[in-house]
Amino acid sequence: xxxxxxxxxxxxxxxxxxxxxxxxxxxxxxxxxxxxxxxxxxxxxxxxxxxxxxxxxxxxxxxxxxxxxxxxxxxxxxxxxxxxxxxxxxxxxxxxxxxxxxxxxxxxxxxxxxxxxxxxxxxxxxxxxxxxxxxxxxxxxxxxxxxxxxxxxxxxxxxxxxxxxxxxxxxxxxxxxxxxxxxxxxxxxxxxxxxxxxxxxxxxxxxxxxxxxxxxxxxxxxxxxxxxxxxxxxxxxxxxxxxxxxxxxxxxxxxxxxxxxxxxxxxxxxxxxxxxxxxxxxxxxxxxxxxxxxxxxxxxxxxxxxxxxxxxxxxxxxxxxxxxxxxxxxxxxxxxxxxxxxxxxxxxxxxxxxxxxxxxxxxxxxxxxxxxxxxxxxxxxxxxxxxxxxxxxxxxxxxxxxxxxxxxxxxxxxxxxxxxxxxxxxx
Numbered sequence: 029x030x031x032x033x034x035x036x037x038x039x040x041x042x043x044x045x046x047x048x049x050x051x052x053x054x055x056x057x058x059x060x061x062x063x064x065x066x067x068x069x070x071x072x073x074x075x076x077x078x079x080x081x082x083x084x085x086x087x088x089x090x091x092x093x094x095x096x097x098x099x100x101x102x103x104x105x106x107x108x109x110x111x112x113x114x115x116x117x118x119x120x121x122x123x124x125x126x127x128x129x130x131x132x133x134x135x136x137x138x139x140x141x142x143x144x145x146x147x148x149x150x151x152x153x154x155x156x157x158x159x160x161x162x163x164x165x166x167x168x169x170x171x172x173x174x175x176x177x178x179x180x181x182x183x184x185x186x187x188x189x190x191x192x193x194x195x196x197x198x199x200x201x202x203x204x205x206x207x208x209x210x211x212x213x214x215x216x217x218x219x220x221x222x223x224x225x226x227x228x229x230x231x232x233x234x235x236x237x238x239x240x241x242x243x244x245x246x247x248x249x250x251x252x253x254x255x256x257x258x259x260x261x262x263x264x265x266x267x268x269x270x271x272x273x274x275x276x277x278x279x280x281x282x283x284x285x286x287x288x289x290x291x292x293x294x295x296x297x298x299x300x301x302x303x304x305x306x307x308x309x310x311x312x313x314x315x316x317x318x319x320x321x322x323x324x325x326x327x328x329x330x331x332x333x334x335x336x337x338x339x340x341x342x343x344x345x346x347x348x349x350x351x352x353x354x355x356x357x358x359x360x361x362x363x364x365x366x367x368x369x370x371x372x373x374x375x376x377x378x379x380x381x382x383x384x385x386x387x388x389x390x391x392x393x394x395x396x397x398x399x400x401x402x403x404x405x406x407x408x409x410x411x412x413x414x415x416x417x418x419x420x421x422x423x424x425x426x427x428x429x430x431x432x433x434x435x436x437x438x439x440x441x442x443x444x445x446x447x448x449x450x451x452x453x454x455x
Contacts, residue, residue: 050082051105060107061125065152073151076123076144079106083122092241092321094118095137097234103127111160113223115308115388126153126172130160132223134388136184139164142172159196161223163389164188167411169203181211181389185411185429185445202429203445212432214305214392221307222391229309236311240318244325247289251282283331287344290327294319294348294366301349301367301385301395303414308391316393320364332361345369353402358382365395372402372420381406381424385414387432401438425450 058075066072083106086093093099095117100110106124110116111131119135121143135141141164142156154173158164162176165184170176175191182188183201194200199208220226225233255278262271297315306312323332335341337359342352349366352358353373360377363369365385371377383398396414404418407426412418416430419438424430429445436442443450 050086054079054082054106061123061153063126063153063155065150068146068149068151076151076153079124082106083124084120091118091325092244095317095321096237096241097230098237098241103129123153123156123172126155128155128157130158130162130178132161133158134163134391136164136166136168136388138167140169142170142174144172165387166384183208183429184384184387184413185427201431201446206446212389214390214394217305217307217392221309225309232311233309233314236314236318240321244322247286247326251278251285254278255282283334286326286330287332290319290323291347293322301365303368303396305395306393308388308393313393316365323364328361336361342371368395368397368414370397370399372400372404374402375400375404375406377406378408378410378426381408381410383412383414387414396432407443423452 057078058072061072061076086102090102093102095115099116100114103110103116103122103124106122108122108124108127108129110129111133113132114129115134116129117135117137117139119139119141121140123142123144127142129135135158145152145154152172156170156172156174158170158174158176159178159180161178162180162182164170164176164182165186167185168182169187170182171188173191174188176182176188177194177196179197180194181199182205183199185203186201187203187205188194189200189205199211200206201208220229255275258278259271259274262268262274298312298319332341332344335344337357341358341361342350342356345358345363345366346352348363350363351370353371353375355374356371356376358377359379360382362380362382363385368385369383383400385398386393386395388394394414398412398414398416400412400418401420401422403421405423406412407424407428409426410424410428410430412424412430413432413434415433416435418424418430418436419440421439422436423441424436424447425441425443427445428443428447430436430442431446434447436447441450441452442448
């Protein structure tokens with residue numbers, strides 16, 4: 029998940045103005061691009077670079093906009109062709125003019141989606157097309173020029189195969205990718221709760237997501253004004269020491285208060301997470317995503333991120349519902365369904381590794397538990413999918429992926445995506 033920085037959030041406090049301003053700069057600086065090859069010293073490359081900065085900055089400034097019904101509108105403004113019913117989260121590397129998403133596609137968090145290729149001083153741009161109802165999982169990599177057929181699933185942390193290898197309806201997972209002959213399919217929910225909701229449900233979700241976009245910005249603005257009111261009298265009297273102390277105290281209170289707001293929202297709106305399956309167009313999913321967005325928008329950049337690697341971060345997660353033992357070291361804040369996470373004493377979660385307790389395949393939010401025994405070590409950017417168990421002393425290498433429902437034996441070593449047994453080199 030992409031994190032929203034505090035100062036960037038403050039700059040985005042003008043509501044719709046950043047959207048219109050960013051779009052205007054984009055079209056003034058760079059008319060519609062065409063597929064081709066340009067020197068990295070050309071005007072096209074520099075204008076394309078500026079457009080990239082706008083899109084990447086929007087991941088911070090407009091963080092709450094992503095993974096909402098309003099995200100396709102934003103990408104269309106930037107020049108992408110987005111089909112009806114498409115869902116887009118925090119995709120990265122997007123070249124809007126080169127991107128086409130079919131109807132009912134789903135792009136999950138942190139997908140590298142069609143980033144341009146630069147080789148030997150030349151930038152190459154190729155169209156990236158995702159077919160109708162295809163799903164691209166968290167952290168997947170799709171190079172520019174990808175042409176994905178309809179109804180394809182690309183798994184978490186996976187690389188898409190070369191064009192021509194994938195057929196409609198297939199599932200691919202891993203890096204290098206492998207074709208899975210079958211996958212779990214969630215059925216039993218009507219189409220009106222997954223792909224074709226009623227207007228009443230559209231209005232309900234739009235309302236919840238509008239609040240989730242505005243609320244973090246409103247909290248930031250209110251806190252900023254209160255801080256100015258508190259500090260300004262000291263500055264007017266040239267009491268700069270007291271002004272500095274008041275700023276430090278205000279910053280601390282703001283950070284703690286940000287976490288307290290998320291803590292209250294989680295327990296009041298959600299209560300305790302339990303394993304379940306909920307269709308995307310239902311209030312539980314909207315509220316759960318709102319709590320997650322609030323956590324990522326204000327709690328992570330203003331409080332939780334500063335606790336990484338300290339004994340205090342497990343305490344904070346335990347307040348949210350996790351069950352984390354003594355002596356656990358966490359260099360990550362990437363936990364969502366807190367009550368479904370159990371981490372044994374003395375475990376280590378290296379940078380941006382951790383459990384992923386839900387997926388959105390088939391437009392259904394499937395939530396499950398992740399259980400880690402004592403002394404488990406996760407390498408950097410490793411992911412453990414839900415319904416998995418890691419035995420005491422198990423170790424995962426960097427960029428590893430534990431599949432749904434896997435059981436990793438105690439005191440074993442695993443690595444890869446998907447993960448495989450691994451023998452570490454002798455010391």
